[in-house]
Amino acid sequence: MTETQAAAGPPKSSPEEPWPVRVxxxxxxxxxxxxxxxxxxxxxxxxxxxxxxGVVFLTLRDPSADLSLTVTVHRDVLEMGxxxxxxxxxxxxxxxxxxxxxxxxxxxxxxxxRQVGLGELLARLxxxxxxxxxxxxxxxERKRRLPFxxxxxxxxxxxxxxxxxxxxxxxxxxxxxxxxxxxxxxxxGPNAVPQIINALKVLDDDETxxxxxxxxxxxxxxxxxxxxDEGLCRAVFGARTPVVSAIGHExxxxxxxxxxxxxxxxxxxxxxxxxxxxxxxxRLIGQARQRLDRAVLGMIDREEHRIEAWRSRPxxxxxxxLLEQRSDEVAALRDRAGRSLEHRVRRADDELRHTLARLxxxxxxxxxxxxxxxxxxxxxxxxxxxxxxxxGDPLRVRLAEGSVTAVVTAGEGE
Numbered sequence: 001m002t003e004t005q006a007a008a009g010p011p012k013s014s015p016e017e018p019w020p021v022r023v024x025x026x027x028x029x030x031x032x033x034x035x036x037x038x039x040x041x042x043x044x045x046x047x048x049x050x051x052x053x054g055v056v057f058l059t060l061r062d063p064s065a066d067l068s069l070t071v072t073v074h075r076d077v078l079e080m081g082x083x084x085x086x087x088x089x090x091x092x093x094x095x096x097x098x099x100x101x102x103x104x105x106x107x108x109x110x111x112x113x114r115q116v117g118l119g120e121l122l123a124r125l126x127x128x129x130x131x132x133x134x135x136x137x138x139x140x141e142r143k144r145r146l147p148f149x150x151x152x153x154x155x156x157x158x159x160x161x162x163x164x165x166x167x168x169x170x171x172x173x174x175x176x177x178x179x180x181x182x183x184x185x186x187x188x189g190p191n192a193v194p195q196i197i198n199a200l201k202v203l204d205d206d207e208t209x210x211x212x213x214x215x216x217x218x219x220x221x222x223x224x225x226x227x228x229d230e231g232l233c234r235a236v237f238g239a240r241t242p243v244v245s246a247i248g249h250e251x252x253x254x255x256x257x258x259x260x261x262x263x264x265x266x267x268x269x270x271x272x273x274x275x276x277x278x279x280x281x282x283r284l285i286g287q288a289r290q291r292l293d294r295a296v297l298g299m300i301d302r303e304e305h306r307i308e309a310w311r312s313r314p315x316x317x318x319x320x321x322l323l324e325q326r327s328d329e330v331a332a333l334r335d336r337a338g339r340s341l342e343h344r345v346r347r348a349d350d351e352l353r354h355t356l357a358r359l360x361x362x363x364x365x366x367x368x369x370x371x372x373x374x375x376x377x378x379x380x381x382x383x384x385x386x387x388x389x390x391x392g393d394p395l396r397v398r399l400a401e402g403s404v405t406a407v408v409t410a411g412e413g414e
Contacts, residue, residue: 025101032099032106040108041116042069044089045190049075060091060108061190063229068190070107071095082115088189088222090116121221125228129255132230137237138258144242146262146274150210152179153274154203154241156196159184163215163267167246170271175278181209187216192226197235204239211274212239214256215246215267227254236260246270368400386411 013019019027045068046059056078058071071093082091095108116124132138153171157164164182171178183202185195196214203212214236216227226232227247236243236259245260246267257263264270314321360366364374375383376396383389395406 022101025099025104029099029101032097035097037094037096037111039092040095041090041092043190044085044087044091047085047087060093063090063190063193063226063231070105071110072107073110073113077111078113081113085113085115090121090222090225092116121225125255128228128230129258132233132255132259137233143261146242146244147210149175149276150178150274152181152206152208152210154206154209154212155180155182155215156185156199156203156212157182157215157267158187161187161217163187163217163246166267167213167215167271170268171275174271175275178275181206188219188223188226193229193232196226197232200232200235200239200243204241209241211242211244213244213246213264213267213270213274214260215270216248217267218249218252224248224252224254227256229255232256233259244270244274365400368398371400374398 040060042060043063044058045061048057050057054075056073056075058073059068060071061068073093078085081093082089085091092114093108093110094112095110097106098109099106136142155164155167157167168180168182171180181203183199185199186192187196200212200214203209214227216224224247227245233255236245236256242261243259244262244264245254245256246264246269247254247256248266250265262273264273310316368374374397376398377383377389378394378396381388383395389395389408389411391408391410393408395408397404397406
């Protein structure tokens, strides 16, 4: 190999020059060995102690994911660090990854193992609780209201458990028409979290499910650890469907209770919170109908009294009285108008007679009646003096009755 080829690194594989399996295995082992010793946290899913062997095989599982690794540890190391280790326990170990080319498998070799105590678990949960609260997963304003009467209820619980029976029995007792879609999952141990998350996803994707209940009976703090898992809390927070947490007893408060849209103290309490009681609803409907009947009857009674009050008024009790009153008023007005007209006529008649008398007294005809006459010339001019006519002028003499024609023969002065 030349210096240039050495500087360029090992030759790469190609279709013309592929690597043998042993070369690939060696390179994979070399890359894995570069990781070195690391501290690993996980949950013990299985312990295998072989008789007469100084090596103990463990299956270490990630509580939040469906992942596991095989761990080999000497019996002395295990007895020194965790002598009472059992399946489901949380451990922290100092281990180094190793690749076995013959089997093509990856495992961890531990030289120190520590079982996580309850105090440390609670401290971790407290730190996780503060973290999730700071991110707003516990915010009250982000919680969704449950439907008043869900058409279908999703239930995640263990198979044939008391929690399942409590929820189903109490819901159907309160609302017999309730429908369920039950999804069973492991609610304790290393497989609990992935199964619960998968069940949550299945129910959340179902458009017919209106509310999801996650239920489990009571247990120790270690038994309820899956319900404080960060992955499960985030899955519940991101769900589209409202989620009810019904874990353990009243005193049990896993982190799921803070993230869920509603916390029920027990599975039985969850049944009471998600559906109304048919008996109570029928009673309330009956009370509402009674109040409505009383209100309607009261309104009808008030309107009847009001109509009776209207009918008792004179204008409605004897409507003819209004006409009689107006008739009397019209008669009085007609009588007064007649009297006034008669008075005016009499007074006008008197005035006319007086005027006529004065007219007659002043009329020339009255003078003529006393023997006087009116002399007029031919042009109609009244002759008042003898000098106004001459001899031979024709005259017309008007008498009280008729007139005569004359001719002036002579005139005399005054």
